[in-house]
Every structure is written in structure tokens, then in C-alpha cells.
Amino acid sequence: MAADLIREFALAAVATLGFGLLFNVPRRALLPCCLAGGAGRLVRLIAVSLGASAVGGSYLGALAVGLLGYVLARAYRMPRMVFTVTGVIPMIPGVPAFGTLLELAAGNVDTGLHNAVDTVLIGGALAMGLTTVRVISRMPTPAPNDL
């Protein structure tokens, strides 16, 4: 189990790196971005192995990325989106999205729609997880330098 967790974290961190380069993330923020990407999938894996659904796990993973982004943004004095948007990339529902395409193209509307709903719900859960942190942390003091 511990080996699985380490593998998940390490691979997700590596997966985040290329997107950090593609998105032009400043060099000193690259490593923290990878940390956020790894942490998100780690939280999702733990949540799912404790019985959460893929959608619920994705929400919790994105919530973790959002919270980490809040802390990192303060520590590095950079906008939060640098860490959060890059950090949820490894959780993108690629397999159900591809399944939707294959099944619908083959004329299997039932399985196609099933995959489509999974894709939309997981994608929505990721965005909602980040937005939850965003909305909550914005409420108390809208200071001019709020990161």
C-alpha cells in the first residue's frame, strides 16, 4: 500500500512538470506545482481506497490542491492559479473521456453516455473542489493584495 501511494505521488508529480513548462510557470514555482499535482492524486487514491466514489475522491483531491495552492500562493507570493490549475491536471478524467468517444463512435449509446456522465461529473468535481476553497477563502477580508 505504501509503495502504491509513493508511486502515485511520484508519477503524478512528474505528470505535472510538463504542464508546468507548457503553461510557462516561473521556474521557482515548478517544484511546488509538482508537489500540488502529486498531493491531489495521493488524496484521491486514499479517499477512493477508503470507499469514496471516483467523483467524490476527485472533489477531495481538488480540495487538497486548492488548500495547498492557498498556502503556496502566500509562501511564494504568486497568484493561486499558478499552483491550483496546474495541480489538478493529473486528475483529468482521460479514460472516461476516451471511452465516451470510442463507444459513441461505435454506436454504443448506452455505454457512451455512461462514460460521458462520468467525464462531466469528475471534471466538474475538480473545478468545484478548487472553487470551494476559492470562495471560502475570499469571504473574510477582500484585502487589495489577496492572493
Add this chain to the structure above:
Amino acid sequence: MIDTDSRLDILVQVAQLLLEGGAATYRVEETLRVMGRALGLAEFEAVIFPTGFTLTAHGPQHSLTRVYRVRHLGVNMYRVSAINSISREASAGSISPGQVYADLERVRRDSARYPSWLVIFGIAISCGAFVLLLGGGWRELVATMISAGLAMFARVALRRFALLPLVVVVIAAFIATAVSSLGCWALSCPSPDLAPVAAVLQLVPGVPMVTAVIDLATGDILSGVVRGVYAAVIAAGIALGMLLYLAWGF
């Protein structure tokens, strides 16, 4: 002291750079408010959309208005964070308006920070990590890294033709799918479906998708709809590019 005209020019630059960098609408508005206050431009109104914006400064006799069209919906975290620090310094009063203008010009000029080969290499490695996360073995890893690298290379090479983003996405998705599927066939991969999935993940419009929801949640409904539809169009482009190969039934 500088006049209202040049102060508005600075705000126009700020909004344009932030929107082209993919910043959420509330962030652009907040930054403009901070910068406006720092520049002594108290009375102004900004209407911000992902595809364009207007800025109006109200004076005692007449108002000044700028309307700008933003043509490029990109992602550039360097721009977003560089402008964040410029606005922080400006609001702390530690730099002059002239300095702000020079800093903004510098941000606009050196916005391509990483060399193309590094991005191509990085995307190949990232997509490789994805295929391992999805449960692939070394055969899938090889097929994914080669196809993802080639697709990213095509995206870089197509830049100078200034094609529509949608066209580039269709071409890149086709290359990623075709090369990874052929690679899986050549290497006789046990799970040949995983490689194309991982290779096209580099094209997924994750940033506009997340920003769309943030826009909707913070009350910028129109911006959220624009970004959401843009993400859906790009996703459809990926599907089309993949089907251009898969529909032949290989």
C-alpha cells in the same frame, strides 16, 4: 505627474496581459482596481470579458474610454504572476508609473520563457507518467512518449502559420492518436487503448474549464459561459482529431 491617457494605457496593458495569460475575470478586475488606485485613477469603470474589455476613466468634464479585443485565449502563468508582483509593488508605492510601464513592456517581451525543445521533452515525460498512472507498462510508455512528443512538436511547428487554435488541436490530436496506436501495434502492447488517452491529455483545455467554473462561482456569468464553451469546442476538436484516425477501424 502623468496624464489620464497614459494611466489608462497602463491599465489596458495590465488587462490585456492578464487576459491573454488566462487569468480569471475577478482577478483582472481586482488587479485593475489595485493598479488604478496606485496610479491615482480613482474614478474608472472596467467591463471585462475573456475576449475583450472596455475601460472608462471618468473626469470632471469628459470621460476617456478604451475598448480592446483580446484575440488569444492562452495560458501563461509567468505573465499572470509577473503582473501580480508589479501590481503589489505599485500599490505599495515603491515604483513610479514610468517604471510600471517599462516593467509591463518587459513582461510582454519575454513571455516565452522555456525553450521549445524543453517543453516538447517535458510533455513527452508527463504523458509517459500519465500512461503509467493509468496502468500501462513499458511498451505503452514508449508509444506514449514518442507520440506525445511528436504531437507537441507539431503544435510548436504550427505556431508560425498562425492557424486557428481549433485546427492545431485537431491536427495534434490526430498525430498523437495515430502515432501512439501504430506504436502500440508495432510493440504489441497489452493495453493499446491507454497510449492514445495519455498522449492527447496534453491538449485537454483544463485551464479554461477550471477558470470557467471559478468565473461562474464568483458571479462573472458571461465570462464563465464564454470560457466553458471555448473549452467544449477544444474538447470537440480533440475528439474530431482522434476520430479522424480511429474511424478507419485500425
